Amino acid sequence: MTGVKAWPLLLLPFSLVSMGKAACPFPVLNGKIVLSSESILKNSFPDNSEAFVECAKGFERDEGPTSITCVNGVWSPVKLSCKKIDCRQPELSPHMTYSIPDGTFFGAYIQPICETEIYKI
Structure with missing residues (x-):
């Protein structure tokens, strides 16, 4: 017990x-x-x-x-x-533009496009 x-x-x-x-x-x-x-x-x-x-x-x-x-x-x-975060547009550079198809928010890609000159000889 x-x-x-x-x-x-x-x-x-x-x-x-x-x-x-x-x-x-x-x-x-x-x-x-x-x-x-x-x-x-x-x-x-x-x-x-x-x-x-x-x-x-x-x-x-x-x-x-x-x-x-x-x-x-x-x-x-x-x-x-x-x-x-909005990274904003990149600063402009001479002879260069940017392709920004997806906007400027963090993680989006931009593509720089260089101006090409054709020289005549």
């Missing part, structure tokens, strides 16, 4: 662990937004901790906060908005 009374004592540590607040998993983001170098090095994200986010290479911050919070094992929504 004494073995039956020992079960509650053996289960006590497990019940205390389950009463603790849940940690969040590593955040999964959309590609335009990434974890900051500070947050990417963290091994765990306990409840009520923050992770810092930033725009990925080729994007710039449009609006919104740069952090998310772990609440009861779930991340708060990412409200940071990022937009592609």
Whole structure:
């Protein structure tokens, strides 16, 4: 009969662990937004901790906060908005034009076209 009374004592540590607040998993983001170098090095994200986010290479911050919070094992929504960087038209050079079929946003290609001269001899 004494073995039956020992079960509650053996289960006590497990019940205390389950009463603790849940940690969040590593955040999964959309590609335009990434974890900051500070947050990417963290091994765990306990409840009520923050992770810092930033725009990925080729994007710039449009609006919104740069952090998310772990609440009861779930991340708060990412409200940071990022937009592609506009690299703008290249500077004009003598005897050169550019073909810009895909625009001037980061990642688009432009083709320089050199002017050719025909010399008469």
